[in-house]
Amino acid sequence: MKPADKKAYDKDYALAKKTGKPFFPYAIFKDTIVAGLTIVGIIVLAIVVKVEVGEPVNAATTDFVPRPEWYFYFAFELLKIFANQDVLTPVIMATFMVPNILIILLVVWPFIDRGPERRIWKRPFAMGMIVLVTGFLCYTTYLGAKTPAGVSSQGLPVSGLDEAGTAGMQVFMDNGCGSCHMVAGVGAPGPGPDLTNFGSKGWDEAKQIAWLKAPNPPMPSYASLPPADLEALATFVNGLGTKYK
Amino acid sequence: MTTKDIGPKNPVQKSADATIDYVDERSGVKTGTRWFLFRNIPEGTSWYQTLGFTAMVVFGMQAITGIILAMYYVPDTRGGAYESIQRITEEVTWGWLVRGMHKWGASVMIIVVFLHMARVFIWGAYKYPRELTWVTGAFLLLLTMFMGLTGYLLVWDQKAYWATVVAVNIFASAPIVGPYIGDILRAGPEFGPATLSRFYSIHMLVIPGAIATFIGLHLYFIVRLGISEPPWSKRRLRIERDEEDARREAARERAKALPGAVTYPATWPVKAEEGVR
Structure with missing residues (x-):
């Protein structure tokens, strides 16, 4: 804004204030009604949809469904969007680049858009931005809400299983791997990558076990599994798409 | 006060006036109240402009319900955290309601803060001279989300635990500083008892303090600069x-x-x- 625009705004606002009305009681009246209704709404929600007590934490059995609160679904969906891409490092893109760019944009926005214009229909760019961002947030939140909560007990449509493969698939299912990874169309489409063809990467068992014990975030570590389970799981995952189709 | 003395006053009122005058002489509370409550706002101030106040009231409700919950909650992973949540929900009188209000209040607060921000954005109310009001508000939004993240772990059930493991891993995946942030959040390389205590203290001391500070700044800017006028007033x-x-x-x-x-x-x-x- 140019100094002249600033001056014009200050003058105009001073006039608006002069011809205005006192904050108390006019604004406080409206504020109290809306805030009061909101609190009543919260109490009604708390009565109608009662809180539950979930299962106690068991850090050893990793049969879990990693679902955040609904207002983080969008971040979770970002993980999924980038999980199956081999561009850059997907996790960095989804969890670092995109959110931080959004946060920086949010904080510095008034220093980007400095024009004196305030009328909605004269600011198509700003309006486009908010429609885009709100639409993206609503859509990803919807996707997150739609995702089934857990798929760990389902069987996997994989054939050619030998003894080690069957044991590995059992470990895979018991530990809820399917709530982040998809195999042959079964399981959650993310945040983890699709493992249907993982065997084509040609990892050996040691590499796979080392990965399971210390994977890249956000995948949690499976170092607490018994060694036999880890071996079976590694064999199963390394054979997906090659030995086990 | 310069009211005309037209007769003997009620002694109670007299002493009340004297007390107020005594306090005002030393604190300027009258000027402050006038500055805050009896300032003029533009004529066309609308219902859309009630969302900021609403967000603040919901924060107040979260503080009160949070204090009540803290009276019963035990931040101990070795038998305590989960059990105390169970006790609050099933045994403590009105415990289920207070916990329910706190949980729903978190979701409502996110929505209200977002709507408030959208209103300010659509109206261009972040423009001169209110840029810094927007910046403090943006920090309030981030702090509110961080509040949700840290509070989610405290119930210490499977869902909360694993979602937070993933969330902390996400923070830890940031380049260069990520591992340090991860260690700070987890209170070490592993998730454990110290992690819960840390989240508890962040959730009920660090962030509320920060939010209160930023609300204070936000309000100061609003009163100093005045509430914006609807573009179509x-x-x-x-x-x-x-x-x-x-x-x-x-x-x-x-x-x-x-x-x-x-x-x-x-x-x-x-x-x-x-x-x-």
């Missing part, structure tokens, strides 16, 4: 109409002044007129 629309009329009038006058130029349309823009002249 009656006063603004009148001014715009008057400006438009004046522009047309000027164009018409100039058109008349030019010999043989009466065929110019009345709405001929002023700029173009100047070019002709």
